[in-house]
Amino acid sequence: xxxxxxxxxxxxxxxxxxxxxxxxxxxxxxxxxxxxxxxxxxxxxxxxxxxxxxxxxxxxxxxxxxxxxxxxxxxxxxxxxxxxxxxxxxxxxxxxxxxxxxxxxxxxxxxxxxxxxxxxxxxxxxxxxxxxxxxxxxxxxxxxxxxxxxxxxxxxxxxxxxxxxxxxxxxxxxxxxxxxxxxxxxxxxxxxxxxxxxxxxxxxxxxxxxxxxxxxxxxxxxxxxxxxxxxxxxxxxxxxxxxxxxxxxxxxxxxxxxxxxxxxxxxxxxxxxxxxxxxxxxxxxxxxxxxxxxxxxxxxxxxxxxxxxxxxxxxxxxx
Numbered sequence: 001x002x003x004x005x006x007x008x009x010x011x012x013x014x015x016x017x018x019x020x021x022x023x024x025x026x027x028x029x030x031x032x033x034x035x036x037x038x039x040x041x042x043x044x045x046x047x048x049x050x051x052x053x054x055x056x057x058x059x060x061x062x063x064x065x066x067x068x069x070x071x072x073x074x075x076x077x078x079x080x081x082x083x084x085x086x087x088x089x090x091x092x093x094x095x096x097x098x099x100x101x102x103x104x105x106x107x108x109x110x111x112x113x114x115x116x117x118x119x120x121x122x123x124x125x126x127x128x129x130x131x132x133x134x135x136x137x138x139x140x141x142x143x144x145x146x147x148x149x150x151x152x153x154x155x156x157x158x159x160x161x162x163x164x165x166x167x168x169x170x171x172x173x174x175x176x177x178x179x180x181x182x183x184x185x186x187x188x189x190x191x192x193x194x195x196x197x198x199x200x201x202x203x204x205x206x207x208x209x210x211x212x213x214x215x216x217x218x219x220x221x222x223x224x225x226x227x228x229x230x231x232x233x234x235x236x237x238x239x240x241x242x243x244x245x246x247x248x249x250x251x252x253x254x255x256x257x258x259x260x261x262x263x264x265x266x267x268x269x270x271x272x273x274x275x276x277x278x279x280x281x282x283x284x285x286x287x288x289x290x291x292x293x294x295x296x297x298x299x300x301x302x303x304x305x306x307x308x309x310x311x312x313x314x315x316x317x318x319x
Contacts, residue, residue, distance in 0.1 A: 020227045031226040035219040038249050042135050043218075044211055046128045050094030051101065051210060055203035058105045062086070078123070078162040079170035081116045087124055092155065095128025096280055100287040101210055107291055114292040115169035121284070121293060122301040123162035127154060127273045135249075136269060140256040146266050149317060154273050157309030161301050168297075214283055221247040221279040240268065248277035263318050270313050274306040 057063065066089065067082035074085040083106055091099035100121060107117045129151060137147025225243045237258060244251020251272050255265055281302075285295055 017224075017227065020231065024227060024230050027226050027230060028223050031222045032219050034250070035215065035222045035247075039211075039215045039218060042131055042249070043214060046130045047094055047098060047214075048207055048211060050090065051098055051207035052200075052203045054090050054094065054098065054102050055105065055206055056199055057086070057090075058102065058109065059199045059203070063106065063111065075171070075173060077159075077166070079166045080120060080162075081112045081171040083111045084116065084120045084171075087120050091124040092126045093129070095131060096125050096276060097210075097214065097283040097287060099124035099126070100284045101206075103293065104287055104291055107293065114294075116171055117291070118294045118297055119165065119169040121288070121298050122165060122168075123158050123305075125274070125276060125298075125302060125305060126158060132273070136252055136273075140252055141262065141265055141269070142256075143262060146262060149313060150266055150270055150273070153270050153309045153313040153316070156312055157270075157274055157305045160308050161305050164304070165297075165301070210287070213286055217279045217283045217286070218247060218249070221277070221282070222250055225250060241272075244268075244272035244277060245275070246277060247279045248272055248275075251277065267310055267313055267318065270309045271306045274309045275302050 063083045063086035066086045067084070070085035070089075071082035074080055074088065075082065078084070087099055087102045087106065090102060103112070103117045103120050103124070106112045107114065112120070132151045132154070133144070133147040136150065137144050141147070225246045228242065228246075229239065240251045240255035240258060242251075243254055252269055255268055255272070258265065281295075281299070284298060288295065
């Protein structure tokens with residue numbers, strides 16, 4: 001009976017949205033155009049190269065070497081599998097949701113297990129630095145210096161999540177070492193046994209598929225926020241928060257128009273970035289849907305991440 005009721009509510013909700021799309025089709029089309037512009041101008045250029053590079057690196061075995069070098073530091077801090085260092089470093093450069101893609105790829109290759117993957121997903125939620133320093137600080141907030149503060153607070157929040165949950169699903173300490181000579185020999189053998197043409201073409205294909213998924217998620221949630229803004233009367237000061245809860249980029253863009261101080265705009269921006277918006281969450285869920293990686297710890301860590309990052313900024317710049 002309960003399941004039937006849930007299904008009925010879902011059908012009514014879908015039909016309602018369908019009617020709303022027909023009634024407000026002009027706004028919906030505009031939302032899709034905006035989402036495509038966001039994807040084309042910000043997301044595709046910043047993510048596409050890193051997704052390809054990350055996929056190729058995973059398939060030729062480079063994460064193992066990076067893990068060997070950084071293993072003492074990252075294990076002592078976070079108690080993670082040595083190959084997790086690769087995900088952390090590359091995620092800091094490329095931004096979400098690429099971390100989920102790297103983690104899934106390592107899981108598929110049996111380099112990490114499901115518990116380690118779940119833990120890594122919790123504190124590799126980094127926004128792309130080019131987006132923070134470019135689109136957010138220059139285009140939206142019109143202040144290049146504030147972007148540095150936002151970036152540092154956002155990244156520090158992630159590291160605190162890693163420290164807080166260091167004993168959650170902790171990996172066994174790996175004391176084995178590999179010499180540079182042995183690594184070069186192993187890497188050479190791996191490349192020789194790999195069809196590089198296939199690896200490169202498959203990396204491009206998987207990267208495009210991931211980026212199309214991101215575009216679809218952004219468009220979907222931007223349409224939903226557009227419909228909400230037309231159906232419900234929302235005070236202007238609350239619109240950026242509501243829209244940011246659904247679709248991060250649009251919420252940050254609307255935030256820039258509020259008549260509040262720059263520091264408070266930055267504070268709210270950090271909260272939105274650290275949570276990610278339901279659009280990003282949907283992208284993560286879709287990427288990990290065919291694995292045993294758990295989503296709920298990721299959700300909890302995003303709420304904690306938002307609080308910690310905002311607290312750091314408040315103490316540093318506002319108090």
